[in-house]
Each structure stands twice: as C-alpha cells, then as structure tokens.
Amino acid sequence: MTQSVHPVPPDTFLWEEMLPGGCHWSGLMRRGTALRIADTGGRANLSALFVRADEKLERYNMPDTLKAQHTAMLTRGHALYSDMGRVMCSITADTRGWHDTIGGVSTDAGILARHGAAPYQTHRNTMHRSAEDGLLIELGKYGLGVRDLMANVNFFSKVTVAGDGTLHYVPDHGAANDWLDLRFDMDVIAVFSAAPHALDTRADYAPGDVVLTAWHSGPADAADACRNACPENQRGFYRTDLLYR
Amino acid sequence: MTTFNLVESKLTPDTAVYDQVLPAGEGWLHPIRAGQTFRILDLEGNQAVDTLFYSADDFTERYSATETLKQDALYLTAGSRLVSSRGREMLTITADTCGRHDTLGGACSAESNTVRYALDKRPMHSCRDTFLKCLWQYEGGHARERRAVGAFTKRDITANINFFMNVPVTPEGGLEFADGVSAPGKYVEMRAAMDVLCLISNCPQLNNPCNAYNPTPVRLLIWD
Numbered sequence: 001m002t003q004s005v006h007p008v009p010p011d012t013f014l015w016e017e018m019l020p021g022g023c024h025w026s027g028l029m030r031r032g033t034a035l036r037i038a039d040t041g042g043r044a045n046l047s048a049l050f051v052r053a054d055e056k057l058e059r060y061n062m063p064d065t066l067k068a069q070h071t072a073m074l075t076r077g078h079a080l081y082s083d084m085g086r087v088m089c090s091i092t093a094d095t096r097g098w099h100d101t102i103g104g105v106s107t108d109a110g111i112l113a114r115h116g117a118a119p120y121q122t123h124r125n126t127m128h129r130s131a132e133d134g135l136l137i138e139l140g141k142y143g144l145g146v147r148d149l150m151a152n153v154n155f156f157s158k159v160t161v162a163g164d165g166t167l168h169y170v171p172d173h174g175a176a177n178d179w180l181d182l183r184f185d186m187d188v189i190a191v192f193s194a195a196p197h198a199l200d201t202r203a204d205y206a207p208g209d210v211v212l213t214a215w216h217s218g219p220a221d222a223a224d225a226c227r228n229a230c231p232e233n234q235r236g237f238y239r240t241d242l243l244y245r
Numbered sequence: 246m247t248t249f250n251l252v253e254s255k256l257t258p259d260t261a262v263y264d265q266v267l268p269a270g271e272g273w274l275h276p277i278r279a280g281q282t283f284r285i286l287d288l289e290g291n292q293a294v295d296t297l298f299y300s301a302d303d304f305t306e307r308y309s310a311t312e313t314l315k316q317d318a319l320y321l322t323a324g325s326r327l328v329s330s331r332g333r334e335m336l337t338i339t340a341d342t343c344g345r346h347d348t349l350g351g352a353c354s355a356e357s358n359t360v361r362y363a364l365d366k367r368p369m370h371s372c373r374d375t376f377l378k379c380l381w382q383y384e385g386g387h388a389r390e391r392r393a394v395g396a397f398t399k400r401d402i403t404a405n406i407n408f409f410m411n412v413p414v415t416p417e418g419g420l421e422f423a424d425g426v427s428a429p430g431k432y433v434e435m436r437a438a439m440d441v442l443c444l445i446s447n448c449p450q451l452n453n454p455c456n457a458y459n460p461t462p463v464r465l466l467i468w469d
C-alpha cells in the first residue's frame with residue numbers, strides 16, 4: 001500500500017495500513033519510529049493500550065501520565081508514561097486537540113444495550129464489536145489478558161468534566177481527516193481498537209476508520225517539544241534514554 | 246463553591262467486629278465479606294488512603310477506575326458504586342463525612358516520584374512498594390484468598406482509589422492536586438456487595454503539600 005493520507009516525507013515512510021471502524025490491531029513499534037494516526041471520516045475513536053515489548057509488566061499508566069503533566073486529557077506536547085517512570089510514546093503533532101484518558105472501553109454488554117445484537121452470522125465483518133473485546137483479543141496474542149486491561153487512551157474522543165464532577169461525552173468533537181503523530185520513545189507493543197467510545201451516545205453503530213502511517217521519526221532530541229514541555233517530562237525522557245544507552 | 250452531600254453513619258465503633266489503626270506508610274490486605282460495612286476514618290486529616298479491591302472468588306476481577314467513572318461522576322462520595330472490571334458492583338459508599346474522594350490520581354511509586362519531584366527521590370518509601378510488600382506478606386483469610394494472593398503480582402496493581410484526596414479536573418481538562426477537603430475525624434463508609442479483598446497503602450508521600458508533608462494514621466473498622 002502506498003501512503004495516501006497526510007503523507008510523511010518519502011525517505012522516512014515505513015508502511016501504511018487502514019484499520020476499519022470496529023476492528024482491532026496491534027504491533028511492535030520501535031523507539032524512534034512514529035505513527036501518523038488519521039481519523040478519515042471524523043467520527044473515529046481509537047482505544048489504545050501500550051506495553052513495553054521486552055518487559056510486559058511495564059505498561060501505560062493513566063494516573064502517572066495525568067499527574068506528571070497536570071492534565072486530564074492529551075494533545076500535542078504530552079508524553080504517555082509507563083508505570084516505571086518512563087515515557088512510552090509522545091504526541092508530537094495533533095490537529096484534534098483533545099484525546100480522552102478517563103472514559104475507559106466500550107464493552108460487549110454496553111454495545112448490545114445501545115445498538116442491539118449484530119453478530120457475525122448475519123452481519124459478517126460489519127458485526128458490532130466493543131473496544132474491550134478488541135483490546136483483549138490483541139493482548140491475548142502476546143500472552144496477556146484481563147489482568148493487563150488497564151485504564152486506556154481513547155484517541156480522537158473528548159470527555160469533559162463539569163464543575164460538579166459529572167462526565168460529558170462530546171459527540172461532534174471531530175472533523176474528517178484530523179490526525180496526530182505518536183512517536184514511540186521505547187520499544188512498545190501498541191494495542192488498538194477502533195470500536196466506539198464507551199460514552200458515545202449516538203444511536204447508530206458506525207465507528208469511523210483509522211489510517212495508520214508508520215515512519216522513522218528518530219528519538220526525541222535535546223530540543224524536543226515533548227521533552228521540554230515541563231521539568232517532569234525532562235526527567236521522564238532522561239529516565240527513558242537510560243534504557244537505551 | 247462546591248457543596249458536598251455529606252451522609253453520616255448510624256454505626257458506632259463499639260459494635261464493630263474489626264477495629265484497627267493503620268500507621269502511615271503501612272499496608273493492609275484484608276477480606277470484607279458481602280454485606281459487611283467497612284469504614285476508613287481519617288484520624289488526623291488530609292491523609293491519602295490508596296485502596297484497591299479484588300473479588301475474593303476470582304482476583305482477576307478487580308476495582309476498575311474507568312468502569313466506576315462510566316456510571317457515576319468523577320469524584321466518589323455517598324451513593325457512588327465502586328464497579329469491577331466486569332461491570333459489577335463491588336461496594337457502595339453508604340456514608341461519607343468528607344464529601345469527595347479521588348479515583349484518577351493512582352498510587353505513588355519510587356519511579357513516578359523521580360519524575361514528579363526529582364531524580365534523587367527514588368529511595369523514598371512509596372505506595373506501590375507497600376502494595377507489593379502486602380502481596381507477599383499476606384497470610385490471613387481463607388484458603389481461596391491465600392491462593393489468590395500468592396498469584397498476585399505487579400500485574401494486578403491498577404488505577405486505585407485515593408480516599409480523602411481531592412484531585413479536581415477543570416472543564417478545560419486540567420488536573421491539580423488541591424488542598425485536602427478532609428479533616429480529623431472525617432470518614433467514608435461502604436457496604437460490600439460481594440466478598441472482596443481490600444488492599445490499602447496508607448500513603449507515605451512526603452513530597453506533596455496536600456498532606457502538609459505529614460502522612461498520618463487511619464482507623465479501619467468493619468461491621469457485620
């Protein structure tokens with residue numbers, strides 16, 4: 001497949017793959033490579049988990065990511081931390097501006113309650129799938145399971161918190177062809193599901209497609225914007241660099 | 246000004262079947278049976294009580310911060326259901342004189358302390374170290390619980406509740422560790438809907454001003 005969506009410089013291009021809405025994907029992403037992740041239709045949700053490739057007990061940690069950067073959402077300049085005080089990957093570009101960290105995953109029971117039954121027998125590959133199902137299937141390919149289903153990131157989705165603490169999903173948050181660049185700062189297994197967000201209130205089951213374009217970005221240099229976004233990230237990137245000396 | 250829905254308990258300590266003080270920096274792993282009521286009392290105020298729950302029957306079912314958030318609001322208080330990774334109610338908060346508890350902030354660890362505060366903070370005691378120590382030290386409970394605990398590892402330490410912690414999120418998506426809203430004598434009480442194992446680290450964090458750099462003991466009580 002040749003690159004088609006938001007092209008990267010040809011000399012850095014590695015591969016491109018379309019992840020249809022509702023489907024799941026995983027792969028090894030090495031330090032110094034990046035994914036340009038595009039929401040081609042404007043209503044995609046990409047539920048994501050990250051596991052260190054050579055030590056699967058080290059994985060994306062929502063609380064440490066939020067605490068280190070004093071944020072409840074993710075966008076350009078933010079790092080995604082592991083539970084060992086290291087940066088697994090970081091967002092170096094972003095046209096959407098808000099990615100959800102607290103909404104969790106849609107479940108089979110939730111999708112059934114909202115959209116009714118649509119099994120493979122009658123719907124083939126347009127069957128209704130949940131994000132939890134997709135993530136667990138991909139985790140299973142590495143010997144991982146329900147104990148590894150941590151609080152995840154939902155790229156492209158927006159959930160706000162009102163002053164009284166109530167959560168609000170924002171259904172019209174997206175525009176077609178929004179994209180972000182996710183640079184991998186460690187050797188990481190990325191686990192994705194493009195099924196709907198757990199709090200998506202829209203009546204139709206119509207999760208959007210996601211296009212993944214992999215390229216060589218190189219690791220974060222001394223002047224990197226994510227590294228220098230705050231003193232916490234400088235220390236987090238320093239600790240990450242120690243792994244690769 | 247946020248108003249909290251404060252609910253007092255009718256239970257008194259003299260009828261409790263379990264009553265123990267847990268000093269700061271200590272861990273606690275203890276069963277709570279379905280139908281029992283569990284109280285955490287903040288003896289000196291603004292202490293963070295990092296807490297996880299596991300189903301006593303199947304430890305792969307555990308407290309889930311995101312499943313809990315899906316059904317309630319961001320902050321936990323009286324009426325909040327604590328929901329498992331399988332979408333089931335584990336416990337419900339039945340009384341709360343503090344008014345707000347955090348389920349986003351997670352536990353401190355030696356490694357995250359180096360990121361949040363300074364590279365030389367790694368030797369300081371942390372909640373994740375306490376959690377890990379609890380998992381191999383536990384000897385109480387029934388045989389099925391001991392089996393479950395023997396199988397616990399760091400793999401099973403997920404995003405936890407911080408009772409008495411105040412971690413507000415702004416409408417713009419900012420997050421801060423605000424001054425505590427707890428005080429000496431405030432408590433939170435919850436009734437178990439299933440047999441659970443409760444894992445607590447009474448936080449030893451010395452770098453965060455929200456506890457005035459002074460971790461303090463809590464009192465743990467259980468009623469049948």
Ligand SMILES: [Zn+2]
Nearest residue numbers: 353372448449
């Ligand atoms: Zn702690």
